[in-house]
Amino acid sequence: MKxxxxxxxxxxxxxxxEGRMQxxxxxxxxxxxxxxxxxxxxxxTQLQAQIVDRVLGSQAHVVIRPLEEANRRAIDDxxxxxxIEPRAQRLRSVDQWENVARLAAGMExxxxxxxxVTGPAFAxxxxxxxxxxxxxxxxxxxxxxxxxxxxxxxxxxAVDGTRAVIGTELAKDLGIRLEDKLRVALPxxxxxxxxxxxxxxxxxxxxxxxxxxxxxxxxxxxxxLPGGVSNLDLTVADIFEAQPVADRLRGATGLTVESWMQTxxxxxxxxxxxxxxxNLIRSFVIIIVALGISSVLVVSVVQKQxxxxxxxxxxxxxSMILQVFLIQGALVGAVxxxxxxxxxxxxxxxxxxxxxxxxxxxxxxxxxxxxFILMAALVATGVGLASALIPARRxxxxxxxxxxxx
Amino acid sequence: MNSPVIDLAGIVKTYGIGSPVETEVLHGIDxxxxxxxxxxxxxxxxxGKSTLLNLIGLLERPTGGRLSIGGxxxxxxxxxxxxxLRGRSIGFVFQFHHLLPAFSAMENVMMPGIIARGAADDxxxxxxxxxxxxxxxxxxxxxxxxxxxxxxxxxxxxxRALALKPRLILADEPTGNxxxxxxxxxxxxxxxxxxxxxxACLIVTHDPRLAARCDRIVRLVDGRIADDLPxxxxxxx
Ligand SMILES: Nc1ncnc2c1ncn2[C@@H]1O[C@H](COP(=O)(O)OP(=O)(O)OP(=O)(O)O)[C@@H](O)[C@H]1O
Ligand SMILES: [Mg+2]
Numbered sequence: 001m002k003x004x005x006x007x008x009x010x011x012x013x014x015x016x017x018e019g020r021m022q023x024x025x026x027x028x029x030x031x032x033x034x035x036x037x038x039x040x041x042x043x044x045t046q047l048q049a050q051i052v053d054r055v056l057g058s059q060a061h062v063v064i065r066p067l068e069e070a071n072r073r074a075i076d077d078x079x080x081x082x083x084i085e086p087r088a089q090r091l092r093s094v095d096q097w098e099n100v101a102r103l104a105a106g107m108e109x110x111x112x113x114x115x116x117v118t119g120p121a122f123a124x125x126x127x128x129x130x131x132x133x134x135x136x137x138x139x140x141x142x143x144x145x146x147x148x149x150x151x152x153x154x155x156x157x158a159v160d161g162t163r164a165v166i167g168t169e170l171a172k173d174l175g176i177r178l179e180d181k182l183r184v185a186l187p188x189x190x191x192x193x194x195x196x197x198x199x200x201x202x203x204x205x206x207x208x209x210x211x212x213x214x215x216x217x218x219x220x221x222x223x224x225l226p227g228g229v230s231n232l233d234l235t236v237a238d239i240f241e242a243q244p245v246a247d248r249l250r251g252a253t254g255l256t257v258e259s260w261m262q263t264x265x266x267x268x269x270x271x272x273x274x275x276x277x278x279n280l281i282r283s284f285v286i287i288i289v290a291l292g293i294s295s296v297l298v299v300s301v302v303q304k305q306x307x308x309x310x311x312x313x314x315x316x317x318x319s320m321i322l323q324v325f326l327i328q329g330a331l332v333g334a335v336x337x338x339x340x341x342x343x344x345x346x347x348x349x350x351x352x353x354x355x356x357x358x359x360x361x362x363x364x365x366x367x368x369x370x371x372f373i374l375m376a377a378l379v380a381t382g383v384g385l386a387s388a389l390i391p392a393r394r395x396x397x398x399x400x401x402x403x404x405x406x
Numbered sequence: 407m408n409s410p411v412i413d414l415a416g417i418v419k420t421y422g423i424g425s426p427v428e429t430e431v432l433h434g435i436d437x438x439x440x441x442x443x444x445x446x447x448x449x450x451x452x453x454g455k456s457t458l459l460n461l462i463g464l465l466e467r468p469t470g471g472r473l474s475i476g477g478x479x480x481x482x483x484x485x486x487x488x489x490x491l492r493g494r495s496i497g498f499v500f501q502f503h504h505l506l507p508a509f510s511a512m513e514n515v516m517m518p519g520i521i522a523r524g525a526a527d528d529x530x531x532x533x534x535x536x537x538x539x540x541x542x543x544x545x546x547x548x549x550x551x552x553x554x555x556x557x558x559x560x561x562x563x564x565x566r567a568l569a570l571k572p573r574l575i576l577a578d579e580p581t582g583n584x585x586x587x588x589x590x591x592x593x594x595x596x597x598x599x600x601x602x603x604x605x606a607c608l609i610v611t612h613d614p615r616l617a618a619r620c621d622r623i624v625r626l627v628d629g630r631i632a633d634d635l636p637x638x639x640x641x642x643x
Contacts, residue, residue, distance in 0.1 A: 004526040014508040310504045313465060314518045314566075315493015317486060401465045404500060405456065 008323035011311070016328055019300055026296045026332050027339070030380060033289035034340020037282050038368070038376050039347045044278050045372075046364045048271050052239065055264055058202045060114075060145045060233035061242045064100060064249060065256040066092045091119050093228025100253055101232055107252075109245050112144035112235035117219040119230065123166075123212065124183045124191075125174040132170065133210045134184065136219020136229075139165075145233040148200060148213075154178045155198030159215045165198035167208030184212065190222050286379070290387040293332055297325060297391035301398075308395055309403025318396040325392030326385055333384020337377040344368065409477040411574045411606035412439035412462055417471035419457055431457050432629045434471065441573070442604040444597065446617035449626035455610045456578055458626065462608065463576050464492040476573055493522050497567030497605075499577035499596075504563065505551040511538060511562045512547045518569045530569075537565035541595055557588035564595055568603075575600070577609045581616065589613065 117136035148157040246259035519530040541561040581589035
């Protein structure tokens, strides 16, 4: 048996085909609108994800510290990682940190907890002398906070005994290569000879110059913090849920708990503003496309007055006529969304070929997430339907006699 | 006897009610048309012929009076029922064929069926081809109206009016803009279908020659039926 279109889609398609020029025009408008929206959304989503990714690449999502006043840095105008400052006062440990760590690990949304002992030190080699931050970590656990293994330029991210991992800038400043020795000296008079087992480049010169990773016990003894940790670093499942998680932890422990969202409040505000302006642009484009579809269909209803009258005379009900015009709107929206998505994909390809980062890599990937195409299809079809509503109702209400008499 | 296909009593139609240009176009029409009857509706321009036909065709509602089609009093029917009654039991032929330009002759003929059934089917297609064959247009079945001559277009319109085997055919000057020869053909077609299917036909015409070939002539003057007479039977064997 042949497939035959039901009445409403059949007539809708013919009407669209008949008004070729008009159909092409609204289709072009819809395609353009969809392309702009999909392109912008994809671009901004990708760029924002990249920025957040870069920020969180060297930072814990949530950090738990002992309650302290002196070394809180309320202002961090760098926009990037928290700056670890040398402190004059004695380091304090997070009280009962094992219990706190267990509590945090058990909290919903927390995927990793890593104890960190950190404090100021000097890296000395020959005549050179650099101020650094000693980072005592359990390498296995710390990897789940900052993906250090991805940043290694030499050696591995592993600490053991006196083996340490340092950044590229420090290595350059002190002229150190893999397996070279390096002395760290502390304000309290202690010192230790470390062997460099790995060199990282975390994408942040400041951190590349400051961080020296050693084992947890070594940092504890050097910093006079036996058995203690200066902070607990946490990873959460959904980065934008970091703040609620931090709030819950603060409530549960009474400790200082800070999420990356607090540390990077300015950056987040900027991203949010960007989203707002994107939404504004999207809304305007949708309104313009809707007006375009609507006005073309209104004209088409007037032009098709006679046909509508004939169809009604042959027994078509008002609701059948309504459907004919609603389907036209939906069809224009649906086809426009497919063409628009293709156009957006072409634009993304063109732009990613043109705009590149300083290092020559593309600024963004020329890919289109299926969810955006789906979103565009749904929105465009919905807008098409909604725009057709007024013309369609006009068509349905039209007096068949008026059309036939003329 | 069966109830008449058309049964009008005291039909009044007033346009522009409540406005300063309120005009009563029909002033109490009584008219009955039985199954198989083939009647001409004649009268001067502006006398209300089209208005009456549109009322009978359920395209408009009367302002007053009783209007029954196929034995159903239309005052008791709602919009949807009216639409359905119109689609299933009335076939229209208009002066200007009023075919759908975007559809082929075949599709135009199938359209009443597509509307009634929701979509085309094999049966509708077979019937449409048969009807086009009967009006001599089988070879033109897949042409668009714009590719047909005026007479051919009107024949398609007649095939369309007959598609659902209506009990009533209403034709408003079906031969109005055709030459005499073609007009005769069209008229003959209607007459033939009337004989075959025993449907009632009411045909508006200005052509006295054609009117004389009907069973009955209803003359409308200024919104009133002036006379309603049977024609003398022609040289019937
Ligand atoms: N919608 C309307 N509003 C007001 N007056 C109308 C309307 N439709 C028709 N009329 C009037 O009703 C009268 C009858 O019109 P109608 O079309 O029925 O005449 P007719 O007999 O078919 O004439 P013709 O032979 O020229 O086709 C005319 O005077 C016309 O002006
Ligand atoms: Mg008329």
